[in-house]
Amino acid sequence: MTRFAWRRINTVDxxxxxxxxxxxWLASRLCCVLRFDExxxxxxxxxxIVELI
Structure with missing residues (x-):
């Protein structure tokens, strides 16, 4: 997939x-959300995980 195609996928529209x-969608969750961004x-x-539970 080209970079242009990825840019189209990542737009809100x-x-x-x-x-x-x-x-x-994640921001609207009422439960705890554990993120691994790095x-x-x-x-x-x-x-x-252990700290969360």
Whole structure:
């Protein structure tokens, strides 16, 4: 897929999936949402999960 095609997918007006639509959906959740936005060691992720529960 070309860069242009990815840009079309990531716009709010594009049908189907988009980062903006996904972020809006996550923000509307009433439950806890655990995000992993960066590359982390497994131990660090497990620690975050254990702290949450």
């Amino acid at each position: 594009a049908p189907g999936r988009s980062r903006a639509r996904h972020e809006a 590359d982390q060691a497994i131990d660090a992720r497990v620690e975050q």
